Amino acid sequence: MGLVLDVLSWVCLLGGAIFLLIGAIGVLRFPDFYTRLHAVSICDTLGAGLVLVGLMMQGGLSLVTVKLLLMFYFMIFTGPTAVHALAEAAMQGKLKPHVDDRES
Amino acid sequence: MEYLIDIVLLGLLMITGFAIVRMRSLLAAAMLTSIYSLLSASLFVVLDAVDVALTEAAIGAGISTILLLAAVALTTDEEKTPRHTPLLPLVVVIATGAALIYGTLDMPHYGDPEAPVHRYVAPTYLHDTPGEIGVPNVVTSVLASYRGYDTLGEVTVIFTAGAGVLALLGYRTRRRNSQGPGNRKLVVLRVIAKLFFPLILLFALYVLLHGDYGPGGGFQAGVIFATGFILYALAFGLGNAQRVIPHQLLRIMMAVGVLIYAAVGIESMLLGGKFLEYRVLADDPVTGQHLGIMLIELGVGITVAAVMLIIYYGFVSRLHSGDM
Numbered sequence: 001m002g003l004v005l006d007v008l009s010w011v012c013l014l015g016g017a018i019f020l021l022i023g024a025i026g027v028l029r030f031p032d033f034y035t036r037l038h039a040v041s042i043c044d045t046l047g048a049g050l051v052l053v054g055l056m057m058q059g060g061l062s063l064v065t066v067k068l069l070l071m072f073y074f075m076i077f078t079g080p081t082a083v084h085a086l087a088e089a090a091m092q093g094k095l096k097p098h099v100d101d102r103e104s
Numbered sequence: 105m106e107y108l109i110d111i112v113l114l115g116l117l118m119i120t121g122f123a124i125v126r127m128r129s130l131l132a133a134a135m136l137t138s139i140y141s142l143l144s145a146s147l148f149v150v151l152d153a154v155d156v157a158l159t160e161a162a163i164g165a166g167i168s169t170i171l172l173l174a175a176v177a178l179t180t181d182e183e184k185t186p187r188h189t190p191l192l193p194l195v196v197v198i199a200t201g202a203a204l205i206y207g208t209l210d211m212p213h214y215g216d217p218e219a220p221v222h223r224y225v226a227p228t229y230l231h232d233t234p235g236e237i238g239v240p241n242v243v244t245s246v247l248a249s250y251r252g253y254d255t256l257g258e259v260t261v262i263f264t265a266g267a268g269v270l271a272l273l274g275y276r277t278r279r280r281n282s283q284g285p286g287n288r289k290l291v292v293l294r295v296i297a298k299l300f301f302p303l304i305l306l307f308a309l310y311v312l313l314h315g316d317y318g319p320g321g322g323f324q325a326g327v328i329f330a331t332g333f334i335l336y337a338l339a340f341g342l343g344n345a346q347r348v349i350p351h352q353l354l355r356i357m358m359a360v361g362v363l364i365y366a367a368v369g370i371e372s373m374l375l376g377g378k379f380l381e382y383r384v385l386a387d388d389p390v391t392g393q394h395l396g397i398m399l400i401e402l403g404v405g406i407t408v409a410a411v412m413l414i415i416y417y418g419f420v421s422r423l424h425s426g427d428m
Binding site: 074077078081084085088 | 290292293296299300
């Protein structure tokens with residue numbers, strides 16, 4: 001049982017780390033603000049979320065897990081809200097999305 | 105392993121510092137200072153200074169960023185290019201930096217048990233706290249009890265700062281646009297703010313009352329409390345926030361906190377002790393200490409929260425409608 005839990009938690013931790021890496025690469029590589037936001041939102045939800053889930057499995061049934069659960073709850077709400085607010089602010093600031101004109 | 109975290113954090117701190125200096129956009133510089141504070145808070149956690157980390161995260165990364173952003177919104181976003189040559193400032197900075205680094209050569213090594221700071225009063229505090237004060241968090245016992253005078257001075261400084269900002273910025277009452285900006289576009293933000301507002305206030309109370317047992321206390325609690333209301337004001341507009349806490353009330357609360365602190369001191373004098381000698385407050389000395397610490401932490405929290413909100417109100421009431 002302990003081994004299964006360990007393997008599962010490591011899968012979650014590594015998965016979260018990979019998503020964080022993907023998000024970071026996306027922020028650097030994507031062409032404009034809106035696509036970069038898209039990359040950032042992956043970091044907040046999937047990346048940090050999976051890392052927290054992995055840590056919860058390591059914590060077992062304890063106070064640490066409850067605290068991690070609270071952090072998870074906060075992350076899952078505040079991350080997307082912050083990204084949404086940023087996108088909204090950019091729209092209000094009349095920032096045009098980057099469009100490839102060769103296609104149109 | 106801990107070395108690695110230290111190096112990464114300090115390296116990031118240095119990069120952020122250089123980025124702030126190089127950045128011409130003040131808005132971006134304000135955001136970078138927030139990151140800088142968050143990194144320092146993480147460093148404090150690594151150094152096991154959790155109380156300081158909590159303060160740094162709440163004040164540095166939270167409130168001061170919002171105040172900086174408000175100041176940027178009031179002035180301009182672009183840094184002016186300096187007219188004079190950078191040669192003289194560079195010489196001054198290099199000389200000062202060299203002197204500071206030279207000064208560190210005489211400092212004891214990190215974690216050295218023979219360092220003067222560990223041989224002076226710290227052992228007494230660590231040894232006497234369980235018996236005399238009976239709170240697990242020694243930081244709180246030093247801050248609130250052994251060093252009560254200093255903390256009273258700090259609260260007075262915060263009060264003076266608030267009064268100074270009030271005198272400089274003043275406060276503009278505005279009738280129109282009390283509903284706040286944007287209306288329809290802020291739906292998501294408003295729902296989430298409504299969801300988190302009570303939780304933030306609850307957490308502030310927890311930090312205030314749990315300060316004896318874990319990291320926290322009046323300063324942190326006051327700032328977190330103010331953050332909750334600033335979030336509310338950001339989402340729903342200043343007018344609605346003022347319906348909950350009016351400016352007049354804040355001005356009174358700002359003084360009430362300091363007065364509660366001083367009154368605890370005078371009360372202990374009236375009961376036959378010295379100024380801020382809490383053990384005379386109750387029949388049992390340890391209970392007296394608990395009571396005294398709780399009361400002065402409450403006073404600190406009230407003053408800090410009121411001052412933070414007054415500074416925020418002062419900035420935002422000067423902005424044009426709908427900016428923040």
